[in-house]
Amino acid sequence: MRALLSLVAGGPGRVATTAAAIVVIVFVLAGHGWDLVRASWFALIFAGAFAFAVLAMIGAATGVADGDSPVPAPGQADQ
Known part of the structure; x- marks a missing residue:
């Protein structure tokens, strides 16, 4: 095909x-146009949820949410 x-x-x-x-x-x-629309809507919802989950995991892995407690550089930790 x-x-x-x-x-x-x-x-x-x-x-x-x-x-x-x-x-x-x-x-x-x-005659199954509404079935196609319904399937497309659910696929869009699940794809959005999957994309959000992937972005959340990437953000957690890179420490994006750790902005409230900045970590000092290793050379400045004892000063």
Whole structure:
């Protein structure tokens, strides 16, 4: 299928756009448009939650939230 879409549409971005358009057209013509909208909404919510969790883990790992208690440099710790 990817080879056919590459032949018809062109590069990877165009292939993804064409494939998404084909899926939307097929769902709407089959009468399942609201199912597609509902699935897209839940996918958007879960993707947002996943992105927030990843950003929270990155922030915790890098110490972004440790701004309230600054740690002195090793050479200045005894002064």
